[in-house]
Amino acid sequence: MKKLQDLTLLATVFSLLAGIGPAASSDWPQWRGPKRDDICTETGLLRDWPAGGPPLLWEATGLGSGFATVSVVGDRIYTAGEKGDSGFLLALSPADGKQVWSTKFGKPAAPGGFVGPRAAPTVDGDLLFAIDQSGELVCLKTADGAEVWRKSLTTDFGGQQPNWGYTESPLVDGDKVAVTPGGAKGAVVALNKQSGALLWQSKEFTDPAHYSSLIAADIGGVRQYIVLTPRSVAGIAAADGKLLWRAPRRGDTAVIPTPIYADDSVYVTSGYGAGCNLFKISNEAGKFSAQQVYANKVMVNHHGGVIKMDDFVYGYSDGKGWTCQNFKTGEAKWQDREKLGKGCLVYADGHFYLRQEDGKGPVALIEASPDGFKEHGRFNQPHRSNANSWPHPVIADGKLYLRDQDVLLCYDVKVK
Numbered sequence: 001m002k003k004l005q006d007l008t009l010l011a012t013v014f015s016l017l018a019g020i021g022p023a024a025s026s027d028w029p030q031w032r033g034p035k036r037d038d039i040c041t042e043t044g045l046l047r048d049w050p051a052g053g054p055p056l057l058w059e060a061t062g063l064g065s066g067f068a069t070v071s072v073v074g075d076r077i078y079t080a081g082e083k084g085d086s087g088f089l090l091a092l093s094p095a096d097g098k099q100v101w102s103t104k105f106g107k108p109a110a111p112g113g114f115v116g117p118r119a120a121p122t123v124d125g126d127l128l129f130a131i132d133q134s135g136e137l138v139c140l141k142t143a144d145g146a147e148v149w150r151k152s153l154t155t156d157f158g159g160q161q162p163n164w165g166y167t168e169s170p171l172v173d174g175d176k177v178a179v180t181p182g183g184a185k186g187a188v189v190a191l192n193k194q195s196g197a198l199l200w201q202s203k204e205f206t207d208p209a210h211y212s213s214l215i216a217a218d219i220g221g222v223r224q225y226i227v228l229t230p231r232s233v234a235g236i237a238a239a240d241g242k243l244l245w246r247a248p249r250r251g252d253t254a255v256i257p258t259p260i261y262a263d264d265s266v267y268v269t270s271g272y273g274a275g276c277n278l279f280k281i282s283n284e285a286g287k288f289s290a291q292q293v294y295a296n297k298v299m300v301n302h303h304g305g306v307i308k309m310d311d312f313v314y315g316y317s318d319g320k321g322w323t324c325q326n327f328k329t330g331e332a333k334w335q336d337r338e339k340l341g342k343g344c345l346v347y348a349d350g351h352f353y354l355r356q357e358d359g360k361g362p363v364a365l366i367e368a369s370p371d372g373f374k375e376h377g378r379f380n381q382p383h384r385s386n387a388n389s390w391p392h393p394v395i396a397d398g399k400l401y402l403r404d405q406d407v408l409l410c411y412d413v414k415v416k
Contacts, residue, residue, distance in 0.1 A: 077401070127141065139193070176199060176238070228268050264280060265278055344390070348413075389402070
């Protein structure tokens, strides 16, 4: 027992010396948080905001152009931006926003007219994984940003860059990192996270890539990666990349929001009039199938994302406003298009933090309630850029982070 305790203490010391710190329950290590559901489990947060919003702790500049939100683990904040002749991955201090390290990451590119990286980095232990808009996938050391390995989704895996560039955040699952290059060689690949070696490519599933990120789920006793493309929703076996099930589902122009998995069901939504769908996934004697439960336009979510809380899905629906939808039936519980414009959201401690994408980019706090849009304060962020505020809000260790191009704002939302 003493030997085990000594080894544990030694590992902790090495972690602290490396600058990564021990993992904390308040970490936000990847796109949409620990479970990729945009749910923060912290409590003791402000339930009402004062006039002007919660206290602004600090403002960091020098992040460069781009729409990547942040990931937060221990004593590091990670994000990506484009400055001058290169893209960069950055590590900052949560204490004051000062830069800890910066590593070059891909070449300048503006697919669809939008400059800079779009995707949040993924942190797993002492490694960081990220994809830029051109499909450069890199693995770095979190301690100092040193490169471990690098791959190209197009050159190495035959992927075809989507019109607006790659926006996916890598999915780390055990010893694998999975991404979606798309294309005829196989839409999804899994790599060894330590070396970058190819483990498998989904040869049976060859849809083009769009802008949604993978999620992992255990369905019918089988670990699988759920992928959303402009043609399909599908489940790919985590072990070997085999296609387990596929549901045809047409998405127009840009398919972006991350799928939701709950109760043996997969929920997807996208904009440009596509709407939303719920599929029931079954495993009968080792054969999977997907049965559509409903398809409607109650939720037509462009890219702000949706969150399942209890029996309801919340998000912004184009043309209908902020929406609460019954997850099982697809029916609208409430919809409000007057109080706040189109945007993205995150959940924490009984509330949703809503961020409007245009204008002054107001941020509002509302109850996570099926009983209506009940607001508990709002504020306009300072020093707004001319770009839409597309990066999703992040809550970690009692702090609210808002990325706006070159600027990162950190607010204190903890009850004192």
